Amino acid sequence: MATDHVVGIDLGTTNSLVAFMQGDTPVVIPGEDGLNLLPSVVALDAKNQPVIGNAGRNSLIETPERAVYSIKRLMGRGMEDIQEELKFFPFRLAEDLQPGEVLRIKLGDKTFTPPEISALILRQLKRSAERFFGGPVTKAVITVPAYFNDAQRQATKDAGRIAGLEVLRLVNEPTAASLAYGLDQKQNGIVAVYDLGGGTFDISILKLHDGIFEVIATNGDTHLGGDDIDNLLITIALDDIRGDLGVDLRRNPEAVQAIRKAVIEAKIALSSQRSVKLDIELPGGKHYRREITLEQFEQLILPVIDRTVGPCKQAMKDARLQPEQIDEVVLVGGSTRIPKVHALVKDLFRREPHIDLNPDEVVALGAAVQANILGGSEATQNMLLLDVTPLSLGIEVAGGVTDKIILRNSTIPASARQFYTTQVDGQANVAIHVLQGERELAKDCRSLARFDLKGIPPMAAGIPRVEVKFLIDANGILRVSAREQRSGKEAEIQVQPSYGLTDEQVEGMILDSFDNAEEDFRRRQVIEARNEAATILAALEKGKKSPAWGQLTTDEKKQIAKMEKALVAAKAEDHYQAIRKAIDALNQGTTRLAELMMDTAVSSALKGKNMDETDLGEGPTAPHPMAKAEFE
Amino acid sequence: MTAKSSLTAIAAKPLPEDTHSCWSCGSMRAAHFCESCGKVQPPVPVDYFTFFGLSPKLNLDVVALEKDFYDLSRRLHPDLNARAGSREQEWSLEQSSLLNDAYRTLRDPIKRTEYLLHLEGVALEEQSKNATEQARVTGEIKKQIVPPDLLEEVFELNMELEELRMNQKMGEDDPALIAEIGKQKLALEAKHDALFEELQTHWKAWDSLIDPSRQPNEELAGERTQVIGNIVDVLNRRNYIRNLVRDVNAALEN
Numbered sequence: 001m002a003t004d005h006v007v008g009i010d011l012g013t014t015n016s017l018v019a020f021m022q023g024d025t026p027v028v029i030p031g032e033d034g035l036n037l038l039p040s041v042v043a044l045d046a047k048n049q050p051v052i053g054n055a056g057r058n059s060l061i062e063t064p065e066r067a068v069y070s071i072k073r074l075m076g077r078g079m080e081d082i083q084e085e086l087k088f089f090p091f092r093l094a095e096d097l098q099p100g101e102v103l104r105i106k107l108g109d110k111t112f113t114p115p116e117i118s119a120l121i122l123r124q125l126k127r128s129a130e131r132f133f134g135g136p137v138t139k140a141v142i143t144v145p146a147y148f149n150d151a152q153r154q155a156t157k158d159a160g161r162i163a164g165l166e167v168l169r170l171v172n173e174p175t176a177a178s179l180a181y182g183l184d185q186k187q188n189g190i191v192a193v194y195d196l197g198g199g200t201f202d203i204s205i206l207k208l209h210d211g212i213f214e215v216i217a218t219n220g221d222t223h224l225g226g227d228d229i230d231n232l233l234i235t236i237a238l239d240d241i242r243g244d245l246g247v248d249l250r251r252n253p254e255a256v257q258a259i260r261k262a263v264i265e266a267k268i269a270l271s272s273q274r275s276v277k278l279d280i281e282l283p284g285g286k287h288y289r290r291e292i293t294l295e296q297f298e299q300l301i302l303p304v305i306d307r308t309v310g311p312c313k314q315a316m317k318d319a320r321l322q323p324e325q326i327d328e329v330v331l332v333g334g335s336t337r338i339p340k341v342h343a344l345v346k347d348l349f350r351r352e353p354h355i356d357l358n359p360d361e362v363v364a365l366g367a368a369v370q371a372n373i374l375g376g377s378e379a380t381q382n383m384l385l386l387d388v389t390p391l392s393l394g395i396e397v398a399g400g401v402t403d404k405i406i407l408r409n410s411t412i413p414a415s416a417r418q419f420y421t422t423q424v425d426g427q428a429n430v431a432i433h434v435l436q437g438e439r440e441l442a443k444d445c446r447s448l449a450r451f452d453l454k455g456i457p458p459m460a461a462g463i464p465r466v467e468v469k470f471l472i473d474a475n476g477i478l479r480v481s482a483r484e485q486r487s488g489k490e491a492e493i494q495v496q497p498s499y500g501l502t503d504e505q506v507e508g509m510i511l512d513s514f515d516n517a518e519e520d521f522r523r524r525q526v527i528e529a530r531n532e533a534a535t536i537l538a539a540l541e542k543g544k545k546s547p548a549w550g551q552l553t554t555d556e557k558k559q560i561a562k563m564e565k566a567l568v569a570a571k572a573e574d575h576y577q578a579i580r581k582a583i584d585a586l587n588q589g590t591t592r593l594a595e596l597m598m599d600t601a602v603s604s605a606l607k608g609k610n611m612d613e614t615d616l617g618e619g620p621t622a623p624h625p626m627a628k629a630e631f632e
Numbered sequence: 633m634t635a636k637s638s639l640t641a642i643a644a645k646p647l648p649e650d651t652h653s654c655w656s657c658g659s660m661r662a663a664h665f666c667e668s669c670g671k672v673q674p675p676v677p678v679d680y681f682t683f684f685g686l687s688p689k690l691n692l693d694v695v696a697l698e699k700d701f702y703d704l705s706r707r708l709h710p711d712l713n714a715r716a717g718s719r720e721q722e723w724s725l726e727q728s729s730l731l732n733d734a735y736r737t738l739r740d741p742i743k744r745t746e747y748l749l750h751l752e753g754v755a756l757e758e759q760s761k762n763a764t765e766q767a768r769v770t771g772e773i774k775k776q777i778v779p780p781d782l783l784e785e786v787f788e789l790n791m792e793l794e795e796l797r798m799n800q801k802m803g804e805d806d807p808a809l810i811a812e813i814g815k816q817k818l819a820l821e822a823k824h825d826a827l828f829e830e831l832q833t834h835w836k837a838w839d840s841l842i843d844p845s846r847q848p849n850e851e852l853a854g855e856r857t858q859v860i861g862n863i864v865d866v867l868n869r870r871n872y873i874r875n876l877v878r879d880v881n882a883a884l885e886n
Contacts, residue, residue, distance in 0.1 A: 168714060212702055374714040384709055410736060413710065413729035471729055474710045 006139045006168060006375050007129050008176075008367025011118060011156065013072040013225060014198030014334065016040050017364035018125040018140075024379035026180060026368035028361050031128045037360060038128070040198075042120050043067035044107045052124040061261065064090060064253035066108045070227055071121075073199050074103055074114040075159075076152035078499045084223070088231040090253055102501055115155050115501060116509055119162035123511055126163060140165045141371040143363050144476075145200040146172035147220030147311075147390045149436050150448050151499040153477050158501050162509045168374050170475040173197070174204035175387050176366030177332040178213055180357055182383070189327035190216075192315075194345050194353065195363075196308060197333035199225040203312045205319045205326070211382035217318035217409045218390050219311035226267075226335040228304045233263035233292075236300075237278070241288055255283055270297050271337045298340045305341050312348055318409050329353040334360050386411050389472050396433035396442040405470060408438065415471040426458040430466060434478065451480060457487045529579040533571045536586060540564060548596035556592065563589045664727055665707045672713055675726045679751055680734035688748060689842050690835035694739055701735040742870075745831065745863060748838075752860050779869045782823075786876065789816050793883050810884065817880045820873050827870040834862045 008026070010017045015037040019028045028036040033054060043051045043059035044066045051059060059067040073085050079099060085091065094104035094111040104111040122142075129137040142165075144156050153170055160167035174193035181191075188208050195202040202220035206213055237259050242248050249255040262280045269276045275293040282288055316323065329349045335341060336359050345353045357365065373380045388409045394402035395418060405416035420430050430453040437445030456464050465485040472478055483489070501509075540560070543549060552560075567582040654666035655673065664683075665672050681688045684700055706712065708731055713724035737743045792813050799806050837859045846852050 169711070209702065212705065370711075373711055376712075376715055384706055384711060386705060386709070411732040413725050414732050414736075415726075415729040416733075471725070473725060474728075 004139070005129065005133050005135075005137055006141065006371040007125075007137055008364055008369070008371045009122065009125055009140050009142045010173070010176075010364035010367055011072065011122065011142055011144075011159070012040055012197060012363075013070050013200060013227065014040055015360060016121050016125060017361060018129050019361075019364040019368035020129070021368050021372040021377065021379060026365040026372075028364055029129050029132045031124070032131065038121065038124060039069075040071065040121050041067060041069045042071070042107070042112075042117050044110065048108065048110060050120045052120055061254060061257045064257050065092065065106075068105055068107060068117060070199055071105070071114050071117045073223060073227070074105070075118065076114075076149065076155035076499055077103065079103065089227075090256065102499065102505075113501065113509070115159040115506075116162055118156070118159035119509070119511060122159055122163035122165060126165060138164065138166055139168055139371075141169045141171055141367045141374065142167055143173045143176045143367045144170050145195075145197075145220060145222050146174050146202040146204050146215075146218045146387075147200070147222050148172075148476070149222075149391055149446055150476070150478050151446070152222065153475060154500050157475070157477070158506045161506055162511055164511060167475075169370060170477070171367055171370045171385070172202070172204065172215075172218070172387055172390075172476075173200075173363045174202045174218070174332060175206070175213065175215055175385060176364075176370060177330060177357075177362045178204070178206050178208075178366065179369040179383065179385065180362045180366035181330055181354070182208060182213060190321065190325060191328045191330060192312075192326050192349060193330045193332055194308070194312070194336065195220075195332040196305075196335040196341060197225050198335070199223065199227045201225060201308050201311065203308070203315045205315050205321065212384050212386060214386040214411070215388045215409075216321075217315045218388055219315040219318070220390065221307060221311060224304070224307055225333070229267060229301050229335070229338075230260060230264055232300055232304065233267065234259055237263060237280070237288065237290070240290060241282065245282070245286060245288075247282075249282070252283065258282075259288075266292060267297075267338075270294055271339060294339075301338070301340065305338075305344055308341075308344070309348060323348070323350045326351070331355045332359050332362055387474070387476070388412060389414060389476055391436045391446075392438055393448075393470060393472065393478065394435045394437070394442075394445060396435060400442045402435050402437070402440060402442050402445050406472060410472075412472050412476060413474055415469060418468050418470070420453065420464075420466040420468060421462050422456065422459070422464050423461055425461050427461065427464075428456050428458065429454050430456065432468065434470070434480070448478060449480075453482050455489065456484055457489060459486070525576045526574055526579065529576055529583065530571050533567055533579055533583055536583060537564065537567065537571075540586070540590065543590065543593055543597060546597055548593060551596050552593060560586070560589050560593070664704065664731075670707070672708060672716070672720055672724045672727055674723050675730055680737050680747060683730060683734045684738065686738075687842050687844075688751065689839040690741075690745060690748060691832075691839050692738060692744065697735065697739055701731065701739075704731050741828075741831075742867075745835070745867065749860065749864065749867075752856075754860060754864055779872055782869070782872070785816070785819075789813070789820075789876070789880070792816070793880065796883055813880060813884065817877060817884075820877050820880070824870060824873045824877065827866055827873070831863065831866045831870070834859055834866060838863070 005020055007029070008019045010019075017028055017036055017038065019026050021027075030036050031038055031053065035054070038053045039057050041053060041056035041060060043056035043063070045051050045059070056067055060069060068091065070089060073089065074082060074091065079093070079097060079101075082091070082103070086093075092106040094106055097104055102113050104113055105117065122140075126137050126140075140160060142156060142160055144153055148156070156170060157167050174195045177193050177195065178191055188210065191206045191208060193202070193204045193206065195204075200220065200222050201224040202218065204218040205216050207216055208214075234256065238249055238256070249259070259280055262278055266276045266278055270292070273294075275291055278288065278290045278292065280288045316326075326349055329345060329351055331342065331345065331353045336345070336353075336355070342353065342355075369380060369383070370385065373383055373385070389406060389412050390408060392404045392408045393406040393416070394404040397403045405418060406414050420432070422430065432451040432453065433442065434448040434451065435442055435445035436448050439445050451468075453466055453468070456466060463486065466482055467485055468480060468482045470478060470480055549557075563582070563586045567579075567586050570578045570582040573579070654669060654671060656671040657666060657669040663673060663676075679688070684697065686692070705728065708724055708728040710721060710724045710728060713721055716724065737747045792809060796806075796809055796813060799809070838856075841852060841856050841859065
């Protein structure tokens with residue numbers, strides 16, 4: 001189907017993008033405002049309608065209690081592991097949040113889970129793509145930080161589903177970037193990708209071999225990025241203001257957001273100039289002014305960017321490589337525009353890093369390449385990505401110890417088998433605790449899920465032999481299956497994800513059902529279907545006058561008349577599916593008529609329609625009817 | 633082209649149990665993927681050597697293995713079967729995880745050796761790993777039989793490590809002691825390397841017993857058991873030294 005576009009999406013902490021392969025070149029699809037970057041900001045307007053991107057950014061300052069940014073920091077996390085986040089980010093948690101529950105964030109007086117907020121961003125990108133293609137987009141490749149754990153990956157996949165997207169693959173961001181770079185540089189060698197974004201840091205080391213992109217080692221920190229630099233600058237400004245003016249603005253969200261906006265601009269300016277002057281108007285009309293020199297800035301951020309050194313060294317150690325053995329270093333992520341970061345990478349790998357492609361866009365471009373690979377297209381025929389799992393997978397064993405069964409940096413898909421037995425006679429259930437992480441004790445690792453093996457046939461203690469198979473799929477997400485070997489019975493597995501939504505919850509969140517834009521789209525579908533129905537009915541009228549009509553049996557004519565009547569009736573109603581079905585039925589029913597008319601001029605109208613059912617009626621340049629409201 | 637022929641060999645090699653014909657086109661003798669139509673076949677439970685079409689020999693051409701790994705990845709990886717039916721996608725997922733597991737195990741000489749022991753019914757690695765983890769968590773000294781040829785050295789080293797820990801506790805510094813421990817550590821590392829060479833002589837012995845011309849009889853079985861015993865012995869000693877070096881490193885880092 002020509003309309004079946006698979007897009008590549010970079011769902012970033014600060015900005016998000018959507019891209020696709022145009023021929024053999026990946027390109028970013030701009031939003032309605034003509035910009036490639038969609039700020040990952042979600043706000044609710046006065047009518048409780050979601051506003052995404054730049055429009056939402058204004059809301060951050062005007063009505064900060066109705067807006068949220070950097071939601072990626074909360075994906076797949078529980079209340080107990082976001083305490084640091086809460087100190088620096090204005091996330092407003094729902095008051096009735098229970099421990100162990102998926103987080104809910106307040107926007108105005110409504111609450112949303114992080115996957116739902118991410119889904120609103122994804123839906124905005126989906127609309128941009130649909131406007132661009134002039135047709136629905138339902139399939140996507142979405143990128144995630146390489147160091148994302150299972151829960152964070154699952155949350156991202158859930159977000160896609162909520163947005164009405166089938167997520168064909170989650171791709172690691174640095175790996176995606178290497179795909180974009182590797183597209184026109186058909187060379188072999190070792191490449192390191194250093195990806196410092198708004199909120200996450202990844203380092204991946206790859207071996208390029210005749211189109212195979214094999215990740216050898218990856219490491220990172222899913223809570224390290226430009227956000228942390230912003231927070232340092234905000235803290236300084238707030239301290240200054242309290243000292244000089246005697247007012248504490250920490251509890252004034254509007255003022256904090258105004259300061260945040262100003263320091264981000266200052267940070268960006270310092271990538272190209274020696275000093276910058278801050279001038280912020282405070283509530284009450286006073287101004288906060290301060291000059292920041294490049295030296296001061298660099299000294300300030302050193303502790304933050306130094307945190308990237310450890311993961312880089314670990315990745316090199318895991319890859320068993322010295323810096324000299326790395327052929328190329330590629331910079332990805334907006335924060336790599338900071339000259340000091342550039343210098344740090346140069347120092348660490350002892351070579352000049354590459355920045356040929358726009359570091360804000362390269363991940364989305366790579367996602368589009370991967371989408372193309374999955375589509376089996378010629379442009380990427382020879383390319384294959386072999387990625388790894390960033391964290392070891394383990395099982396809790398006696399004494400609270402983690403027994404690692406799949407080591408970090410194992411190529412995925414990867415699997416491991418474990419055998420379990422019972423401890424008392426007739427025991428029917430065995431509990432399994434799955435962990436992710438490198439630490440020796442279970443309590444220091446990330447709890448992924450608790451599984452209950454159920455329905456083990458009654459046997460004496462120690463006799464059952466339950467084989468549990470753990471499989472990490474190509475998305476880096478765990479699957480578990482079990483079989484009792486003595487009886488050959490499939491053991492039932494009950495999964496309780498430690499952090500995350502159940503299938504039912506995701507199902508209930510899917511945006512389409514109450515989405516106005518989707519409603520618009522459906523309305524348009526109905527109109528188009530009616531036009532198509534009119535065309536085929538007109539063609540049938542002509543067909544009835546042709547000599548071929550006489551060659552049909554009475555029964556056939558009767559059938560066609562019945563279907564014609566059904567289509568006329570359906571056409572009068574508002575149900576796209578009903579019209580569609582009636583069109584298809586009539587198309588089917590008139591196949592023989594069309595065949596008989598093959599020689600006549602009229603046949604093309606009927607037969608043509610028969611062969612072109614997926615035609616949406618408008619070319620890619622046609623204006624898309626939806627997504628207008630959000631950028632006013 | 634050797635590359636192609638080796639891949640075809642893998643595709644064509646009949647696996648134990650079933651699937652000698654492709655589920656899709658009916659061509660005969662299909663294993664991981666069909667030689668004729670390229671479709672991924674349902675996985676058959678086989679050992680890692682058989683998966684790569686190899687006999688269970690310990691000397692292995694790692695460069696050729698990598699090539700086969702890449703070639704098979706191009707056939708079996710889920711990305712390249714993303715448009716296939718859901719059943720084929722599942723097979724592709726299982727086949728490629730098996731491929732990755734097999735490659736990861738076989739390319740590493742120690743993992744490969746341990747895997748062979750596992751196939752021969754020796755559960756060396758798990759026992760030792762669990763015992764070690766348990767000991768580290770409970771803080772007890774792992775009850776392990778010290779290889780006789782190391783007895784004296786280990787005794788001396790443990791005394792020195794004890795002294796070092798005492799010094800560290802008291803905040804004292806004894807450069808001479810640290811230098812002495814460092815020297816012992818180097819000696820241990822040299823032994824560790826030497827054991828790998830010893831291991832390789834046993835590999836050779838094992839591989840000669842895999843020769844298909846040898847008739848399977850009691851004599852052969854006895855020889856095999858003997859070689860396996862030798863390998864277990866070397867690996868145990870090697871693991872012992874590795875743990876010892878790790879303890880020394882930990883003590884020195886404190």
